[in-house]
Amino acid sequence: MIDSDLVPKRTLYDGTKMPAIGMGTFGSDRYSAEEVSKAVEGAIEIGYRLIDCAAVYGNEDSIGKVLERVFQKKEIVREDLFITSKVWNDMHGQGDVLLSCAKSLKDLKLDSIDLYFVHWPFPNYHAPGCDGNSRNPDSKPFCVEEFMKTWRQCERLVKMGLVKHIGMSNMTIPKLEAVLPLCNIQPAACEAELHPTFQQEELFTYLKAHQIEPIGFSPIGSPKRPDRDIFPDDFTDIAMPQLVEIANAHKVHPALVCIKWAVQRGQTPIPFSIHKDKYLNNLKCVIEDPLTAEEMKVIRTLERNNRLIKGQVFLWPGADSWRDLWDMSGVITK
Numbered sequence: 167m168i169d170s171d172l173v174p175k176r177t178l179y180d181g182t183k184m185p186a187i188g189m190g191t192f193g194s195d196r197y198s199a200e201e202v203s204k205a206v207e208g209a210i211e212i213g214y215r216l217i218d219c220a221a222v223y224g225n226e227d228s229i230g231k232v233l234e235r236v237f238q239k240k241e242i243v244r245e246d247l248f249i250t251s252k253v254w255n256d257m258h259g260q261g262d263v264l265l266s267c268a269k270s271l272k273d274l275k276l277d278s279i280d281l282y283f284v285h286w287p288f289p290n291y292h293a294p295g296c297d298g299n300s301r302n303p304d305s306k307p308f309c310v311e312e313f314m315k316t317w318r319q320c321e322r323l324v325k326m327g328l329v330k331h332i333g334m335s336n337m338t339i340p341k342l343e344a345v346l347p348l349c350n351i352q353p354a355a356c357e358a359e360l361h362p363t364f365q366q367e368e369l370f371t372y373l374k375a376h377q378i379e380p381i382g383f384s385p386i387g388s389p390k391r392p393d394r395d396i397f398p399d400d401f402t403d404i405a406m407p408q409l410v411e412i413a414n415a416h417k418v419h420p421a422l423v424c425i426k427w428a429v430q431r432g433q434t435p436i437p438f439s440i441h442k443d444k445y446l447n448n449l450k451c452v453i454e455d456p457l458t459a460e461e462m463k464v465i466r467t468l469e470r471n472n473r474l475i476k477g478q479v480f481l482w483p484g485a486d487s488w489r490d491l492w493d494m495s496g497v498i499t500k
C-alpha cells in the first residue's frame with residue numbers, strides 16, 4: 167500500500183490537482199476485460215488514484231463494477247479518484263459524443279468523468295483486433311471544422327456537468343495551432359506517446375507552455391503492444407544499454423527507470439500491467455530513489471524518434487504512409 171498523498175501531483179490550468187502517474191487500461195488485444203478490471207481493483211487498493219479508461223478498450227463496464235465495489239467499502243470516495251475516458255473515432259458525429267459519454271458514464275457507474283478525451287483527431291476507425299494492413303475506405307484526413315464540431319460537443323459535456331475537463335490525444339503542433347484559438351474551453355491535457363526513445367521534446371514544451379498537461383502513453387515503450395504495431399526497426403526502450411545501466415545502478419527493472427524519468431521530466435505516465443508486482447513497483451518507484459541530474463541527461467540522449475503507435479490503420483485512401491498522420495513537414499497533411 168502506497169500513501170497516495172506522497173505521489174507527486176500535477177496542477178491543471180484551472181488549479182485542479184491530478185496524480186502525476188496513473189494506471190493504463192488498454193489490454194493491447196492480449197488481456198481480457200476481467201483481467202484488466204481486476205488489476206484496476208488491485209491498483210486502487212495499493213494507492214493508484216488516476217485510472218486511464220476509454221470506450222474502445224472494451225472494459226469500462228467491468229471497471230465500473232470494480233469502482234462500485236471500491237466506493238461501497240467507503241474507504242475511498244469518488245473525489246479521491248481521477249478517472250479519464252475517451253470518445254472513440256466512430257462517435258464524432260453530431261449528438262454521438264453525448265451518447266458515447268453517457269455510455270461511458272453508465273458503464274463506469276459514475277456521475278461524471280474527470281477528464282474526457284477526443285481519442286484521435288479524426289473520425290477514422292478500425293475493427294477491434296484488426297491487422298496492420300487493414301484500412302477503412304471511409305477514413306479522411308484531419309479537418310479543422312470537423313474536429314471543432316466534435317470539440318464543441320465535448321465543451322457541452324463540461325457545461326452539462328457530465329465531465330470536469332476535456333482533453334485531446336494523438337495531436338501534433340500544427341493541429342493544435344489550428345484548433346486552440348477556436349476552443350471556448352481549453353484542453354486540460356493532451357495524451358501523447360512519450361518514452362525515452364520518443365520524447366517529443368517540441369510537443370512536450372509546447373503543451374507545457376499552453377498549460378496543457380502532457381499525459382504520456384506507452385511510457386515503457388509498450389513492449390506488449392498489439393502485433394499490428396510491431397515493426398522490425400522499432401527500438402525497445404527497456405533494452406537500451408544506457409537505460410539498463412541506470413536500472414542496474416538503482417537495482418530496478420529498466421521499466422521503472424522509464425517511469426521515474428517521465429515523472430521527473432514533468433509528464434504524467436500511465437503504465438499498464440495486470441501483474442501486481444509490476445503495477446505496485448511502477449507506483450512505488452516514483453516516491454523513492456529518484457534519478458540523478460546526470461542520469462536524466464543520459465536519458466535525454468536516448469531520443470531515437472521511435473514512434474511505436476504509428477496509427478497506420480487510420481490512413482485514408484490516397485495517403486502515402488503513417489507519417490502523414492503526424493504532420494512531419496510542419497503543416498497539416500491533407
Ligand SMILES: NC(=O)c1ccc[n+]([C@@H]2O[C@H](COP(=O)([O-])OP(=O)(O)OC[C@H]3O[C@@H](n4cnc5c(N)ncnc54)[C@H](OP(=O)(O)O)[C@@H]3O)[C@@H](O)[C@H]2O)c1
Pocket residue numbers: 189190191192193194218219285335336357358382383384385386387388389390391419421422436437438439440441443444445447448475
Ligand atoms: N491515447 C491513446 O491513443 C493511447 C494509446 C496507447 C495507450 N494508451 C494508454 O496508455 C496505457 C499504457 O500504454 P501501453 O500499455 O501501450 O504501454 P506501456 O505501459 O509502456 O507498456 C505496458 C507493458 O509493459 C510491461 N510492464 C509494465 N510494467 C512493467 C514493469 N514494472 N516491469 C516490466 N514490464 C512492465 C507490461 O508487461 P506485462 O503485460 O507482461 O505485465 C505491459 O504489458 C494504456 O494502457 C492506455 O491506457 C493511450
